[in-house]
Amino acid sequence: xxxxxxxxxxxxxxxxxxxxxxxxxxxxxxxxxxxxxxxxxxxxxxxxxxxxxxxxxxxxxxxxxxxxxxxxxxxxxxxxxxxxxxxxxxxxxxxxxxxxxxxxxxxxxxxxxxxxxxxxxxxxxxxxxxxxxxxxxxxxxxxxxxxxxxxxxxxxxxxxxxxxxxxxxxxxxxxxxxxxxxxxxxxxxxxxxxxxxxxxxxxxxxxxxxxxxxxxxxxxxxxxxxxxxxxxxxxxxxxxxxxxxxxxxxxxxxxxxxxxxxxxxxxxxxxxxxxxxxxxxxxxxxxxxxxxxxxxxxxxxxxxxxxxxx
Numbered sequence: 001x002x003x004x005x006x007x008x009x010x011x012x013x014x015x016x017x018x019x020x021x022x023x024x025x026x027x028x029x030x031x032x033x034x035x036x037x038x039x040x041x042x043x044x045x046x047x048x049x050x051x052x053x054x055x056x057x058x059x060x061x062x063x064x065x066x067x068x069x070x071x072x073x074x075x076x077x078x079x080x081x082x083x084x085x086x087x088x089x090x091x092x093x094x095x096x097x098x099x100x101x102x103x104x105x106x107x108x109x110x111x112x113x114x115x116x117x118x119x120x121x122x123x124x125x126x127x128x129x130x131x132x133x134x135x136x137x138x139x140x141x142x143x144x145x146x147x148x149x150x151x152x153x154x155x156x157x158x159x160x161x162x163x164x165x166x167x168x169x170x171x172x173x174x175x176x177x178x179x180x181x182x183x184x185x186x187x188x189x190x191x192x193x194x195x196x197x198x199x200x201x202x203x204x205x206x207x208x209x210x211x212x213x214x215x216x217x218x219x220x221x222x223x224x225x226x227x228x229x230x231x232x233x234x235x236x237x238x239x240x241x242x243x244x245x246x247x248x249x250x251x252x253x254x255x256x257x258x259x260x261x262x263x264x265x266x267x268x269x270x271x272x273x274x275x276x277x278x279x280x281x282x283x284x285x286x287x288x289x290x291x292x293x294x295x296x297x298x299x300x301x302x303x304x305x306x307x308x309x310x
Contacts, residue, residue: 003173003201004050011047011054012172013165013197017156024154025058034087034131035059036153037110039095041141043276045198046158048137049093055135056089063089063135068097074105078115081129088132095136096143103148110134110151139276160284166190166200173201174219177208181219189224194237194281206231234308236285241269242278246287246305249297257294 005011008018021038028035035055040048056063064080071077080090092098098106109115114126136152138144149155161169167183167190174181189207193200204219207227211219225235232240248266249258264271269278279295282288287301297305 003176003204005054006057008054008058010172011051012169013161014047014051014158017158020154021055021156022058025055028087029059035089035133035135037134037151038136038154038156039141039144039149039152040135040137040156040158041139042158043160043196043280044139045196046160047197048158049091050197051158052089052091052093052135052137056091059087059089059133061085061088063091065091065093068092068094071098071102074102074115077102077106078109078117081109081115081132082127084130084132086130088130090132090134092134092136094138096138096140100145103145106134107148107151160195161197163187163190163195166193166195166197169197170200170204173204179208179211179217179219182221185219185221185224188221188235192224192228192233192235192237195284199237203227203231203233237281238285238308239278241267241273242282243305243309244269245274245278245282246297246301247309249288249295250302250305255297255302257291257296259294263295 008022011018024036038052038055040051042048053063062085064084066077066080077090077092084090105116109129112126113131114128117125117127134152141149141155167186170186170189170193171181174186185207189203190200193203207219207224210223210227210230211217214223216223228234244267245263248263249255252266253262258266260271260275264274267274279288279290282301283290285300285304286298287304289296289298
């Protein structure tokens with residue numbers, strides 16, 4: 001099931017960002033200009049790709065999508081720029097994975113609407129292209145070169161969602177299913193979704209599976225609780241890996257400060273995953289603290305683990 005919104009009104013959350021984008025869309029259309037180049041950054045699952053597609057839909061022009069990790073040359077992007085209409089979009093996901101040479105080629109195109117061409121017969125020359133918008137998404141802003149990053153007219157951080165916003169997203173997406181859901185179930189599911197729309201939609205799909213198997217026309221709280229139990233997810237969204245991190249800090253390191261690398265090795269969880277997937281929620285819930293000496297479990301974290309891991 002595709003839960004993606006098609007316009008800004010359907011895109012829940014990030015209200016200030018949406019207002020700025022709406023103003024620039026209207027201004028660009030009025031001046032018959034391309035939308036400003038825009039860079040979206042933030043954690044996985046916060047809606048960067050979704051927002052990119054929504055902006056292109058709102059502007060009413062084509063959008064060519066590229067996945068940066070599989071790009072080993074700029075040729076495909078150059079071809080899209082040659083073929084694109086005035087104001088069209090080129091969306092580059094995981095743009096931090098672009099090598100520096102491609103970044104350099106792109107920021108020249110973004111500034112001057114030209115592409116640099118290498119020819120065996122004519123040598124190097126520049127070819128004009130129609131004005132376009134480069135819209136890019138990244139989870140690692142620091143990996144972009146400064147000259148490339150500064151070519152973007154918008155640099156937009158996407159923030160965590162509130163439980164109320166997640167509940168609204170779930171309610172809207174449930175309406176796309178052949179099933180209803182009550183508010184109690186929505187609130188319980190939202191609380192377990194790690195403030196992340198992608199996680200919320202994934203859990204909603206699994207609850208829908210459970211309701212279907214149980215021949216229930218309604219996703220209720222018991223259905224949500226059973227689904228989360230089967231997935232080893234607690235009411236606050238903690239998974240077995242979150243509990244493994246808490247257990248390691250308590251038992252292996254005796255509640256002492258622990259470095260990220262040591263914690264990762266002891267838990268057998270990738271460092272990047274510890275830092276970007278699990279740790280943010282543990283810190284947000286007050287169960288773990290980041291200190292200059294390393295990660296340390298709090299009194300609340302010790303109590304939480306003892307109470308919920310029995």
